[in-house]
Amino acid sequence: MIACRSVLAMLCGAVLLAGPTLALTLYVSPTGNDAWSGRLAQPNAARTDGPLASLQGARDAVRKLPRPLTEPVRVLFPDGEYELRAPVVFAPQDSGTADCPVTYEAAPGSRPVISGGRRLTNWTRRDDGLWETRVPRALRFEQLYVNGHWAVRARTPNVVWHGETPVPRYHYVWRKIGYDRDPATGQLVSMANRAFFARPQDVQELATVPAEELSDVTLIAYHAWESSRCRLQALDSETGKVVVTADTSFPFQWLGPHQRYHLENYRAALDQPGEWFLDRDGTVLYYPRPGEGRIEAVAPAAPGFLAISGDPTAGLWVEHLSFRGLSFLHTAYELPYEGHGDGQAAVSVPGAIMLDGARHVAFEDCEIGRVGTYGIWFRRGCTDCRVQRCDLHDLGAGGVKIGQGFIEPDEANRTSRIVCDNNLIRHGGRLFTGAVGVWLGQTAENQVTHNDISDLFYSGVSVGWSWGYSPTLNRDNHIDFNHIHHLGWGVMSDMGGVYTLGIADGTTVSHNVIHDIWSYDKYGYGGIGLYNDEGSTHITMENNLVYDTRDMTYHQHYGRENTIRNNILVNGRDVQLSCHRVEPHLSHTFERNIVYFRTGKLFWQGSFDGRQLRYDNNVYWNAAGAPFDFMGLSFADWQAQGLDTHSVIADPLFVDAEKLDFRLRPESPALKLGFVPFDWSQAGVYGDTAWVAKARALTYPPVQFAPDPPPTPPLTVSDDFEAYPVGAPPLDATVNSEGKGDSIVVTEETAAEGKQSLRFADQPDLQMYFNPHLVYNPNYAEGTARCSFDVRLEPGAELWYEWRDWSANPYLTGPSLQMAGGVAKVGDRVLTPYPEGQWIHVEVTATLGAKATGTWDLTITLPGQDPQHFADLPVGSPGWTTLTWVGFVSSAKAQVVWYLDNVRIAMEP
Numbered sequence: 001m002i003a004c005r006s007v008l009a010m011l012c013g014a015v016l017l018a019g020p021t022l023a024l025t026l027y028v029s030p031t032g033n034d035a036w037s038g039r040l041a042q043p044n045a046a047r048t049d050g051p052l053a054s055l056q057g058a059r060d061a062v063r064k065l066p067r068p069l070t071e072p073v074r075v076l077f078p079d080g081e082y083e084l085r086a087p088v089v090f091a092p093q094d095s096g097t098a099d100c101p102v103t104y105e106a107a108p109g110s111r112p113v114i115s116g117g118r119r120l121t122n123w124t125r126r127d128d129g130l131w132e133t134r135v136p137r138a139l140r141f142e143q144l145y146v147n148g149h150w151a152v153r154a155r156t157p158n159v160v161w162h163g164e165t166p167v168p169r170y171h172y173v174w175r176k177i178g179y180d181r182d183p184a185t186g187q188l189v190s191m192a193n194r195a196f197f198a199r200p201q202d203v204q205e206l207a208t209v210p211a212e213e214l215s216d217v218t219l220i221a222y223h224a225w226e227s228s229r230c231r232l233q234a235l236d237s238e239t240g241k242v243v244v245t246a247d248t249s250f251p252f253q254w255l256g257p258h259q260r261y262h263l264e265n266y267r268a269a270l271d272q273p274g275e276w277f278l279d280r281d282g283t284v285l286y287y288p289r290p291g292e293g294r295i296e297a298v299a300p301a302a303p304g305f306l307a308i309s310g311d312p313t314a315g316l317w318v319e320h321l322s323f324r325g326l327s328f329l330h331t332a333y334e335l336p337y338e339g340h341g342d343g344q345a346a347v348s349v350p351g352a353i354m355l356d357g358a359r360h361v362a363f364e365d366c367e368i369g370r371v372g373t374y375g376i377w378f379r380r381g382c383t384d385c386r387v388q389r390c391d392l393h394d395l396g397a398g399g400v401k402i403g404q405g406f407i408e409p410d411e412a413n414r415t416s417r418i419v420c421d422n423n424l425i426r427h428g429g430r431l432f433t434g435a436v437g438v439w440l441g442q443t444a445e446n447q448v449t450h451n452d453i454s455d456l457f458y459s460g461v462s463v464g465w466s467w468g469y470s471p472t473l474n475r476d477n478h479i480d481f482n483h484i485h486h487l488g489w490g491v492m493s494d495m496g497g498v499y500t501l502g503i504a505d506g507t508t509v510s511h512n513v514i515h516d517i518w519s520y521d522k523y524g525y526g527g528i529g530l531y532n533d534e535g536s537t538h539i540t541m542e543n544n545l546v547y548d549t550r551d552m553t554y555h556q557h558y559g560r561e562n563t564i565r566n567n568i569l570v571n572g573r574d575v576q577l578s579c580h581r582v583e584p585h586l587s588h589t590f591e592r593n594i595v596y597f598r599t600g601k602l603f604w605q606g607s608f609d610g611r612q613l614r615y616d617n618n619v620y621w622n623a624a625g626a627p628f629d630f631m632g633l634s635f636a637d638w639q640a641q642g643l644d645t646h647s648v649i650a651d652p653l654f655v656d657a658e659k660l661d662f663r664l665r666p667e668s669p670a671l672k673l674g675f676v677p678f679d680w681s682q683a684g685v686y687g688d689t690a691w692v693a694k695a696r697a698l699t700y701p702p703v704q705f706a707p708d709p710p711p712t713p714p715l716t717v718s719d720d721f722e723a724y725p726v727g728a729p730p731l732d733a734t735v736n737s738e739g740k741g742d743s744i745v746v747t748e749e750t751a752a753e754g755k756q757s758l759r760f761a762d763q764p765d766l767q768m769y770f771n772p773h774l775v776y777n778p779n780y781a782e783g784t785a786r787c788s789f790d791v792r793l794e795p796g797a798e799l800w801y802e803w804r805d806w807s808a809n810p811y812l813t814g815p816s817l818q819m820a821g822g823v824a825k826v827g828d829r830v831l832t833p834y835p836e837g838q839w840i841h842v843e844v845t846a847t848l849g850a851k852a853t854g855t856w857d858l859t860i861t862l863p864g865q866d867p868q869h870f871a872d873l874p875v876g877s878p879g880w881t882t883l884t885w886v887g888f889v890s891s892a893k894a895q896v897v898w899y900l901d902n903v904r905i906a907m908e909p
Contacts, residue, residue: 023072024065027051028058030080037061041076055104055114056088062102063093069100076105077112077326084116087304087354092311096320098360106325116302116352117145117330117370120284123295130270131286131295135278141299142265142334143396143431144276145370146286148296150394150430153218154270154277156205156263161274162701164427165455167489170222170260171202172709174240176253178731179724183234183243190728193247194233196259199710200240205268207237213266213280215245218335222260223250224523225458225494226434228341249341254734257712257777258522300332300372304350310357312381312412319359326366328352333372333396333431345439345462346432347405349397351377355385362386372396372431374439378418379404386419389687391694392426397435398456399425403443405465407473414473415443422450422685424695429457433492436499437484441465442473452483452684452695457491459499459531460484460514466502468535469560476506483684483695486516488527488550490705493519496531496555497546503537510542513683517549518703525551525604529569532556532588540565543678545662547571552578552604553595562588566676568662570596578604582611589614592675594652598623606810607632608641617673618647623657646673715778717905721746721756730758730774730903737772740765741895744772752790752839752901761897762797762890770800773889776905780883782849784908787886790901792839793819797890797898802876803846803856804885813876814883815844815856820892824860826873831860838863839901852881 026038029050034057036043036050043050052058058075065073073096096102106112123133144151152159152166159166175197182189209217219230219242230244253259263269270277273289286295305328310318331352342348352371355361355378368375368390375392378385378401392399400423403415425437437453437460440446453460461479466472484497497514500507509530519526527550530541536559544567546553553569556562558581569576576597579587595602595618602620605611608631620628628649630638639645653665664670664677671677685695717732724746729735735744740763747759760772778785785803793799798821803814817826824831834840840863846856855872862868886905890898 023074026058026061026073026075028053028055028075028077028082030082034060038075054082055084058104059088059090059094067093069097069102072096072100073102074105075103076107077110078107079110079112081113081115084114084302084305086302087307089307089309090318090321091309092316092318092357094321095318098320101320101322103322103324104326105323111325111327113327113329114305115298115330116305116332117298117300120297120299123297129288131288133284135282135284135299137280137282139282139299140334141278141301141332143300143332143372144286145298145300145330146276146295147292149274150370150427151276151286152272152274153264154266154275156269158272160704162489162704165489165700166430167704168262168491169706170262170709171198173197173252173259173261174199174713176251176731177241179728188725191243192251195241195243196252198240198242200238203235203240203242203263204237206232206235206263206266208268209266215337216280217266218264219244220262220264221248221252222433222491224255224526225492226250226342226344226346227432227492228339229335229431230339230341231335231337244339246338248339249343255523257779258709298330298370300330300370302331303333304331304352304354304373306353308353308355308358308361310381312357313410315412317357317359317381318361321360322362322364323366324364328366328368329370331371331373342434344434345458346374346397346435347439347441349373349432349435351375351401353377354379355382356380358382358385360384362388363390364388366390367393369393369395374401374435375399375425377401378415380408380415381413382415383417386421387423388419389422389691391424393424394430395428395435396431398428398439399423399437399453401439401441402446403441403465403473405441407442407471416445418443418446420446420448420451422687423452424685425451425453426698427455433457436460436462438462440474440477444473444475444477446477448477448479448482450481450684450686452698454484454486454698455700456487457489458487459495460487460497462499462501463507464501464504464536466535469503469537470535472502472504474502474504474507477504478507479509479512481511481683482513484512484514486700488518488520488703490518490520490703493523493526495519495526496528496533499531499533500536500539501533502535505538507539508542509539510544511678511680511683512544513680514544514546515548516700516703519550521550521705522709527551528555529553529572530555530564530567532559532562535559536562538562542566544568545680547660549573551575554578555580555604556588557581558583559587561586564588564590564593566592566678568594568596570657570662572597572600574600575604576600576602579611579613580605582609584612586612586614590618591615592617592673594619594670594675596621596623596652596654596657602628603631605631608638613643615643616646618644619652619670619673619675620647620649621651648673712779714780714907715776715905716907717776717778717903719903720754721758721901722754724756726756732776734775734777735772736775738766738768742766742772744774747899750792750899752792757899757901759897759899760797760888760890762892762894764894766893769891769893770889773887774900776886778883778886778905778907780848780907784845784847785883785905786843786845786908787903787905788841788843789903790839790841791819792899793834793836794896794898795836796892796894796896797836798892799898800889800891801842802887802889803844803883804887805880805882806884807882811885812880814880815846815858815873816876817842817844817858826858826870831858831870832862832868834860834862846875846883848881848883854878854880
């Protein structure tokens with residue numbers, strides 16, 4: 001701890017002091033004039049000279065000074081509000097030097113505000129209780145701050161307030177749409193990312209929106225770890241068909257039936273305290289919260305505060321600038337007509353403060369809040385910059401971004417050595433729910449230390465931006481001594497308190513305290529404390545305290561030679577640990593850790609499968625007394641694999657785990673195994689009493705998960721694949737392939753009827769033997785289910801056809817049919833030979849629900865022959881009564897093709 005702060009002090013040097021004693025001082029005042037010199041703190045008697053009036057005016061005055069500077073320059077801002085209409089640009093000519101830096105700072109005892117907003121006045125109270133004012137018709141804004149709060153744009157369903165956190169509630173997509181006519185062009189195109197069927201009652205209110213105003217309505221689609229913000233293009237309120245103006249990041253319902261969305265910005269949605277609405281005629285309406293007897297409202301207008309704009313390629317940097325003690329408040333985000341969506345982390349969203357080509361630029365003791373984007377982005381060619389002891393809050397996206405999402409070919413354009421230390425980063429993701437507290441892309445040698453990060457809907461810190469083992473700049477980043485807490489709020493999924501990607505030699509994630517990570521609970525995973533995702537390599541996670549997560553306290557999707565050491569991992573609600581993928585190298589070392597839990601299971605994986613792991617000297621304890629399962633093995637069998645040879649299942653003897661006192665008693669078995677106690681109280685912000693108290697005052701209520709979604713409507717399928725372009729996937733099914741020459745697409749090569757069918761292409765050496773495979777999710781519970789199809793198996797092709805109930809854990813199997821080598825079988829029973837290279841008709845029926853018999857019926861019709869009936873075939877799992885999954889699996893492990901046509905799936909009462 002002492003070493004960490006000492007290093008930062010050395011990095012920051014004298015800049016952390018109050019300022020140089022010998023410096024040229026310029027003055028700014030809300031009553032100043034940018035035509036004056038700024039050399040006087042107050043106007044002279046003749047009012048011919050005095051302070052400047054704005055940040056831009058101050059920059060211009062500094063720019064006019066003779067270069068090189070011969071003395072440091074201080075620009076002082078007393079209390080007051082300084083309005084911006086556009087970001088102030090700092091270019092290389094605005095730089096200081098190492099000996100003569102330029103500092104824009106608050107005057108002693110002051111907290112000036114640099115505001116990109118406009119105050120809305122002349123509010124009147126209407127008879128219906130709403131407050132109203134009017135603005136010019138040309139003034140459009142999409143965020144509003146009322147009495148210091150981020151007001152909620154009129155929406156449905158309404159948010160649920162968890163303290164000051166507006167947690168969304170949702171409508172659910174009813175049916176997805178595949179290929180359809182584009183309403184703009186009339187062309188037959190894939191609409192999977194642009195259109196869906198809503199439940200008609202959920203969009204009925206939109207019938208009152210004039211057609212010319214429909215694109216004003218915003219639809220927010222929630223994916224697993226991201227969301228898309230869309231504008232409506234077309235709506236059929238009777239059928240529920242919804243079309244947005246451009247593709248979202250992911251297809252609707254790509255993860256299953258519980259795809260969530262909500263709607264914003266139409267008059268009928270203004271129905272909850274704290275909401276507001278701006279009509280096209282300039283009328284602003286606000287529904288007051290309880291106790292709001294007056295309205296102080298600010299509408300953001302400027303898109304950003306500062307643009308630090310150097311040109312590293314030309315060797316021109318903006319450098320030796322500091323901003324100290326300033327409050328930057330109110331910037332706007334306007335959704336473009338085509339909407340906005342990212343694949344992860346709201347990665348393309350800009351910062352209210354943008355830096356390119358910056359060296360030795362610092363933000364100290366600043367406030368950055370009420371912004372529609374990220375707070376700060378050290379984007380291109382930034383080195384040796386700092387954001388320190390700043391309060392970033394009420395953020396449309398996240399707090400700080402470092403680097404870019406790709407490898408810059410010119411080394412001068414690469415960002416590195418950024419310090420993000422001792423900051424408060426809170427209340428984020430208000431527009432972009434997939435945003436991150438601190439994001440590090442392709443960047444190296446950065447320090448993210450001693451921050452308090454809370455109240456976002458996705459990850460706290462994300463490190464790295466490469467998937468798998470591809471080349472990366474990500475190395476020697478240090479994510480240490482942070483307090484990361486209260487993330488997710490049951491909204492997003494697949495998140496981590498600290499989330500890593502790719503090769504990251506020398507990177508540490510240590511001495512952090514991470515807790516209350518709560519993902520959306522209708523997906524099977526996602527609220528994780530320490531998360532090594534795709535290809536994470538050579539990362540050390542040490543001396544972390546993690547507790548109260550929805551899922552794993554530690555999870556590795558896949559990676560290489562990570563070290564997880566000397567951590568305290570407590571109370572994953574559903575599961576504690578995970579190593580997902582089996583790989584031909586050491587996945588990670590897990591040693592001297594304490595794993596303590598009351599609910600859930602120890603490992604996510606149900607079978608060991610030969611994973612290459614190094615586990616030892618750990619303490620495991622289930623305080624509820626439940627038995628342990630080590631990836632399907634007993635502890636003795638687990639140890640027989642060479643794992644946890646010296647580890648124990650024993651109470652670690654915390655002082656008081658119920659009161660979150662995880663200190664160890666002297667007789668703890670963990671100490672005997674080499675566990676080294678660490679002081680987790682050092683995580684989070686440090687400094688003066690008021691600053692530390694501000695962080696400690698951030699308390700949040702328990703998460704309240706959204707109510708269960710309405711029942712998924714049963715799916716009826718009748719598809720002859722004639723309405724698709726060649727090469728397209730089918731509409732109502734999910735295609736699973738690995739992109740290694742395996743595929744499932746529509747073809748004109750052959751058809752049982754018509755001109756087109758579905759072509760399965762298998763390949764050898766696929767990672768999963770069951771790929772490619774096609775899945776329908778009919779969700780049938782009662783009655784008789786019937787499925788028929790035509791299949792043509794070429795020589796060497798294999799079909800594994802099966803019905804399952806995935807609502808059970810583990811899943812239950814119903815009918816199961818294998819067709820391979822010219823023989824159709826159920827289990828070990830041979831039913832009939834079949835001709836390869838010819839079309840065969842298959843029909844399966846089974847009774848579900850209370851009248852289920854545990855059997856099923858099969859009919860196979862071979863070319864030119866009468867149907868063959870096979871009755872009362874046994875289902876695969878006793879107790880199978882529900883059909884959620886119908887799968888067509890190509891399992892040949894060879895380069896072969898086969899064809900599917902005329903798929904019919906229906907439920908008979």
